Amino acid sequence: MGKSTGFLEYKREVPKDREPLERIKDWQEFHLELPEATQQIQGARCMDCGVPYCHSGMMIAGGASGCPIHNLIPEWNDMIYKGLWKEALARLLKTNNFPEFTGRVCPAPCEGACTVGLNEPQVTIKTNECTIIDRAFKEGWITPNPPQNRTDKKIAVVGSGPAGLACAAELNKAGHRVTVYERADRVGGLLMYGIPNMKLDKTKVVQRRIDLMKAEGINFVTSTEVGKDYPVNDLKKDYDAVVLCGGATKPRDLPVEGRNLKGVDFAINFLSANTKSLLDSNLTDGNYTSAKDKHVVIIGGGDTGTDCVATSIRHGCNSVLQLEIMPKPPETRAQNNPWPEWPKTYKLDYGQEEAVALYGSDPRQYCTTTKKIVGDADGHVTAVHTIEIEWVKDASGRMTMKEILGTEKVLPADLVLLAMGFLGPDDQLLEQLGLERDARSNVKADYGVYQTNIDNIFAAGDMRRGQSLVVWAINEGREAAQACHRYLTATSK
Known part of the structure; x- marks a missing residue:
């Protein structure tokens, strides 16, 4: 206290x-x-x-x-x-x-x-x-602290997001020889390319930690996709154990007419390309989608939607709207949302705050769903057709979506970004390793155990639990490291 x-x-x-x-x-x-x-x-x-x-x-x-x-x-x-x-x-x-x-x-x-x-x-x-x-x-209190003694065990951590980094840090503390594989050109996963620089500085904060981990003896291999650039047979042969921390990287798509028009893309592609160009060239190389002078419509909410709002504003967009399918949250806790539950209340996040300052209103439109996306003769998006909905209980008591006739709108759009969450991990590596999956396509490994159907292969973070918070990824990375260490200790006897 x-x-x-x-x-x-x-x-x-x-x-x-x-x-x-x-x-x-x-x-x-x-x-x-x-x-x-x-x-x-x-x-x-x-x-x-x-x-x-x-x-x-x-x-x-x-x-x-x-x-x-x-x-x-x-x-x-x-x-x-x-x-x-x-x-x-x-x-x-x-x-x-x-x-x-x-x-x-x-x-x-x-x-x-x-x-x-x-x-x-x-x-x-x-x-x-x-x-x-x-x-x-x-x-200057934070300095490299490598382990005093090293074991002869070698571990591969696949994925360098928060779960992978936490796992690597803990296994390295135990004295094991850890190599982290990252398919992108920089270490950090979600921390590097999924979160904009204005929310988490890549050089002053993320790279500073990576450099510290390197100094403590962790080996990072970038631009290498395990299962493609590095065969899984070599992975199994070269390491005593493997911890998969590749994240939930499949973005949820929007199956509506006009989805394949030019100018319609996943939010994560928009955000990651922007950050990479910013780091590579301060956005001078043009290797990103710019929202400058465009009417931007973001379909979906959450942190990713907010980050798209803020990024589009910094590009100099003409307007930005964010379509939320759920109702606007209450200002204070509802009766069915008591403490100590997470408070499901309305808040103006940094991106929406910037939109209010610039355009005079919150860019979010609640209880709104997309009917179709239309384009011009060249196949480029020009508008998004929406309709308002209400949530009602069906015969079984489940909440279902009902369209409200007469509330149709046509929103001008030169850029449409899909920020509707993620469905699960990529398939290629998991199929090559022969790993079992759960009902949501995530790697099947019990929480607290983290061991897959293959003894020396573990899984943690969003790849195991599905899309979640950075703090949950750190939790799972740390615990998976403990499980992996116990396995290596037991097999070395």
């Missing part, structure tokens, strides 16, 4: 962001920092709640409640309050390999389960976490 009466004495305060109309002119991170004394007061708001649900990491009603990696939140909040920053860092790193990532991009289920949040604005857990690790890097 922090101060026993701190939550009564102090109000929640988070750092201001750079003004929307200023930050849309560049691709730099938009978060600012609080003064040290102010941040310490925020640590004081952590109350003596008795049962700290903030680090429970439970699944309730299909969502995460509390921190999936079980961060020792009350402990490091107390240390922040007392100014014991090094001690806070030590407690934070016991559970989280990459707090500089989660402190920036995690939606903070810990805060949704904060006991203070029952009656007052919750503790600033996410900001506190980010402040600890950012200060540690600035002060």
Whole structure:
């Protein structure tokens, strides 16, 4: 805890962001920092709640409640309050390999389960976490820490997203010789190419961590797709164990008329190409789809949709609309969404905030579905036809979608981006390895065990659980490393 009466004495305060109309002119991170004394007061708001649900990491009603990696939140909040920053860092790193990532991009289920949040604005857990690790890097407290002794075991980790990096870090700590394979030209997976630079800086934050891991002895191999550039038979022969952390990379498609028109693409392609061009040439090479002077329609919500809004605005789009099939969330928790469930409430994320500042309104249109996409004689998209829907219960009690006649609209569109989530992992490697799949096409491996139907092959992260949060990927990467280590220890006897 922090101060026993701190939550009564102090109000929640988070750092201001750079003004929307200023930050849309560049691709730099938009978060600012609080003064040290102010941040310490925020640590004081952590109350003596008795049962700290903030680090429970439970699944309730299909969502995460509390921190999936079980961060020792009350402990490091107390240390922040007392100014014991090094001690806070030590407690934070016991559970989280990459707090500089989660402190920036995690939606903070810990805060949704904060006991203070029952009656007052919750503790600033996410900001506190980010402040600890950012200060540690600035002060030079984070340095390479390679293992003192090495085993003779070699492990391949396939995929360098948050699950793969966490798994590699833990196996390396145990002294094993770890090689991480990444099919892209840079390490980081989702962290590098799936999240825009203004939300997670690639050089100052992501590459800094990769360089640290290299210095600790982890070998990274990029531009190499296992099963294509590197045969699976060689993989099996060269390594004592394999951990698959390739993610859920199949984007959900939209089966409507006009889907194949030019100018209609998956959001992930739009975002990743933009980031690669930004890193390669500061967007001068033209190897990305620009939204400049275009009417942009984004179909789908979530973080990916928000990132598309923000990216399109930075390109200089004429307009941007985001179509959400679900109803607009309530301003406060609904009766069927009690604490400590994740609060399903309305929020204006950074991309929508920028759209409001630029165009005067939230770009999201709720309870709207796409009927068809139309184009011109050259086969390029020109408009999206939509209709409003309502959600009603059918005879079995299930909620179903019903179109509302007379609500049809035609939206001008020069660029249509599909941000409707992901369906599962790519098939090629899994089929070559002969791995069993679950009903959702993910690799079949029990949570907490992570072992596939092949003894020395493990799976973790979105490739095993389906599309999820970065913090769940870190959780699974860490636990899969433990399972792999136990297997290697047992087989070496």
